Amino acid sequence: MKADILQVRNLRVYYQTSLGPLKAVDGVTLSLKPGERFGLVGESGSGKSTLALALMRLTKPPGYIEGGQVLLDGLDLIKVSENEIRKVRLAQIALVPQGAMSSLNPVMRIKDQIIDGIKDHLKKMPGSALEERMHELLAKVELKPEMANMFPHELSGGMKQRVCLAIAISLSPKVIIADEPTSALDVVVQRQVMLTLGQVQESLGVSILLVGHDMGLMAQFVERIGVLYAGKLAEVGSVREVFKESLHPYTRLLIACPPSLEEKGQFKGIPGLPPLLLNPPSGCVFHPRCPQTTSRCSVKIPSLKEVYPGRWVACHLYTEVKR
Amino acid sequence: MSLNYLLRRLGLFVVVVWAAVTLIFFLPRLASERNPIVERMGQTAASAGKLGEGVGEMVKAWEAKFGLDQPLWKQYLRYFRDVLHLDFGYSLAYYPTKVIDLIIKALPWTIGLFGVATLISFLLGSLGGALLAWPKAPRFLQYLLPFFLTLSAVPYYLLGLVLLFLFAFTTRIFPLSGGYPVGTVPSLSFPFILEVLRHAVLPGCAMIIAGVGFWALQMRGMMIIGLEEDYIAFAEAKGLKGNRIFFRYALRNVLLPQATSLAITLGQVISGGILVEVVFGYPGLGTLLLKAVSGFDYNLISGIVFIIIIIIAVATLLVDLLYPLLDPRITYQRRVK
Numbered sequence: 047m048k049a050d051i052l053q054v055r056n057l058r059v060y061y062q063t064s065l066g067p068l069k070a071v072d073g074v075t076l077s078l079k080p081g082e083r084f085g086l087v088g089e090s091g092s093g094k095s096t097l098a099l100a101l102m103r104l105t106k107p108p109g110y111i112e113g114g115q116v117l118l119d120g121l122d123l124i125k126v127s128e129n130e131i132r133k134v135r136l137a138q139i140a141l142v143p144q145g146a147m148s149s150l151n152p153v154m155r156i157k158d159q160i161i162d163g164i165k166d167h168l169k170k171m172p173g174s175a176l177e178e179r180m181h182e183l184l185a186k187v188e189l190k191p192e193m194a195n196m197f198p199h200e201l202s203g204g205m206k207q208r209v210c211l212a213i214a215i216s217l218s219p220k221v222i223i224a225d226e227p228t229s230a231l232d233v234v235v236q237r238q239v240m241l242t243l244g245q246v247q248e249s250l251g252v253s254i255l256l257v258g259h260d261m262g263l264m265a266q267f268v269e270r271i272g273v274l275y276a277g278k279l280a281e282v283g284s285v286r287e288v289f290k291e292s293l294h295p296y297t298r299l300l301i302a303c304p305p306s307l308e309e310k311g312q313f314k315g316i317p318g319l320p321p322l323l324l325n326p327p328s329g330c331v332f333h334p335r336c337p338q339t340t341s342r343c344s345v346k347i348p349s350l351k352e353v354y355p356g357r358w359v360a361c362h363l364y365t366e367v368k369r
Numbered sequence: 370m371s372l373n374y375l376l377r378r379l380g381l382f383v384v385v386v387w388a389a390v391t392l393i394f395f396l397p398r399l400a401s402e403r404n405p406i407v408e409r410m411g412q413t414a415a416s417a418g419k420l421g422e423g424v425g426e427m428v429k430a431w432e433a434k435f436g437l438d439q440p441l442w443k444q445y446l447r448y449f450r451d452v453l454h455l456d457f458g459y460s461l462a463y464y465p466t467k468v469i470d471l472i473i474k475a476l477p478w479t480i481g482l483f484g485v486a487t488l489i490s491f492l493l494g495s496l497g498g499a500l501l502a503w504p505k506a507p508r509f510l511q512y513l514l515p516f517f518l519t520l521s522a523v524p525y526y527l528l529g530l531v532l533l534f535l536f537a538f539t540t541r542i543f544p545l546s547g548g549y550p551v552g553t554v555p556s557l558s559f560p561f562i563l564e565v566l567r568h569a570v571l572p573g574c575a576m577i578i579a580g581v582g583f584w585a586l587q588m589r590g591m592m593i594i595g596l597e598e599d600y601i602a603f604a605e606a607k608g609l610k611g612n613r614i615f616f617r618y619a620l621r622n623v624l625l626p627q628a629t630s631l632a633i634t635l636g637q638v639i640s641g642g643i644l645v646e647v648v649f650g651y652p653g654l655g656t657l658l659l660k661a662v663s664g665f666d667y668n669l670i671s672g673i674v675f676i677i678i679i680i681i682a683v684a685t686l687l688v689d690l691l692y693p694l695l696d697p698r699i700t701y702q703r704r705v706k
Binding site: 102104106132133134135136137140141143145148149150151152153154162163166167197199210213 | 602
């Protein structure tokens with residue numbers, strides 16, 4: 047088995063508020079293998095985007111990284127200098143942003159926005175080589191060469207997302223973080239973009255951390271999945287097993303949410319709302335909404351434990367099942 | 370940008386100039402109870418100490434010479450034709466100097482001083498304001514802002530008086546007034562240019578210091594909003610160098626409103642600099658306009674105002690033509706109905 051390319055250890059990202067720190071990401075530990083597709087799901091406000099940005103140390107005030115480690119190929123990204131983290135971004139860990147519609151500079155041509163990232167990371171390259179590289183990248187994400195000279199407002203949403211994808215792979219990074227890359231697109235374009243993302247991932251052998259809330263999309267795309275709830279991982283496992291037999295009660299409810307075609311039943315949701323993170327519930331953060339809550343749940347915080355090989359869950363129901 | 374738009378925009382320019390010419394012609398003539406010839410004759414008579422006979426005939430003769438005896442519409446048509454040839458007639462107060470000659474003599478001083486001062490203040494203020502909003506900028510800038518904001522609330526002619534007192538009257542580092550030393554003949558020689566620069570320092574500084582705060586404040590506000598944009602966050606995720614993000618992504622994208630203000634200010638400065646010119650005795654358009662108004666010199670007033678309007682109209686025309694270059698999303702194409 048290959049060594050993990052990305053290791054996140056006990057990462058904590060807080061937001062400073064007048065009422066004290068808000069723990070948006072509270073002790074997340076996970077790892078990615080080279081070439082692996084990992085999915086991170088959770089409701090709005092569960093901390094998934096905060097976590098994704100913190101992995102590249104892009105956390106903005108009032109947010110701050112309280113502690114923990116992000117090891118990219120052994121290098122702790124939380125500790126390195128400002129200049130070093132700048133060099134790591136794009137070259138080793140790249141972002142496919144959430145709002146593709148507005149993530150490109152409206153007054154710059156597409157080609158310049160692809161080339162400037164390469165320029166700021168590599169030693170001097172002749173202009174012709176840069177052009178050539180830029181056209182290769184456009185071809186990889188299935189965009190026409192003429193689009194190089196266009197401005198972002200002349201492209202559709204799907205095309206803009208492809209440009210962002212071309213930028214993300216421009217220096218063949220080790221890890222790509224895709225933060226809800228298709229949430230602004232309709233399902234048809236979403237599928238096309240995800241197919242391209244998949245092809246690119248395979249040809250480069252890059253690891254992808256896909257952040258999202260769409261369980262269907264996750265099921266089709268990723269190999270392993272992590273379920274985030276109130277800033278903590280509730281469950282981690284291979285996507286097949288998690289969908290077949292989810293362990294955490296929250297995951298089970300989450301998977302039951304999308305209406306299925308076979309059972310034309312009622313549209314189901316999870317009763318209650320995610321907790322306010324300023325003042326989280328005692329014990330397990332999910333216990334007020336949990337259908338299987340026990341007396342222990344409101345007292346003791348469950349830790350993430352491996353209950354079967356490769357299956358991790360943070361729930362008191364499983365402490366005994368340990369292998 | 371389409372040819373269609375260019376033609377429409379030039380058409381608008383012509384309309385603005387026409388409206389200006391018409392307004393300039395009729396406005397001073399509304400004060401019908403004053404007669405420049407009579408006032409001028411009165412002055413001459415007073416200085417000669419004797420009121421000669423036949424003053425009435427003399428006034429009539431002069432009026433005929435200046436065409437003031439003609440009906441208004443004829444005067445208007447003639448005026449219009451002359452203005453198109455940049456011929457504003459003779460100055461009534463400085464007869465027989467032609468108005469255009471007076472303007473040509475004064476204009477370079479005003480444009481040279483205030484145009485350059487405004488540009489410097491615009492560049493310094495915009496850059497400073499942009500840096501104020503930039504999180505990685507040096508800290509000391511934060512303390513400069515209140516200082517310049519306070520100064521920008523002080524009218525620049527007052528600031529000019531203070532500068533005059535400190536650096537010309539008390540310490541005599543710079544000359545007290547004028548555009549060049551009294552007694553020298555304007556030429557393009559090196560020592561003369563040096564003198565001109567020395568004379569321009571104080572009035573220039575008055576305008577720069579008073580203007581910087583305004584530009585900085587406006588730029589800072591726009592940068593703060595601009596830095597929140599998604600493309601800035603993505604530029605950081607791309608690991609771009611700080612300089613590139615600052616200039617190509619942040620500053621570049623908020624230039625548009627700033628350029629609009631610059632065009633408007635450039636126009637205002639030519640007329641608004643009057644007081645500074647008076648304070649510093651600067652031989653520019655402002656001083657000339659003041660003399661023209663106090664001497665009730667129709668022709669000179671209308672000539673100067675016409676030139677000012679042309680400058681403003683040209684500045685806004687340039688900015689309008691510049692917009693599509695600053696922001697490719699602006700195409701000026703008409704909506705298809």
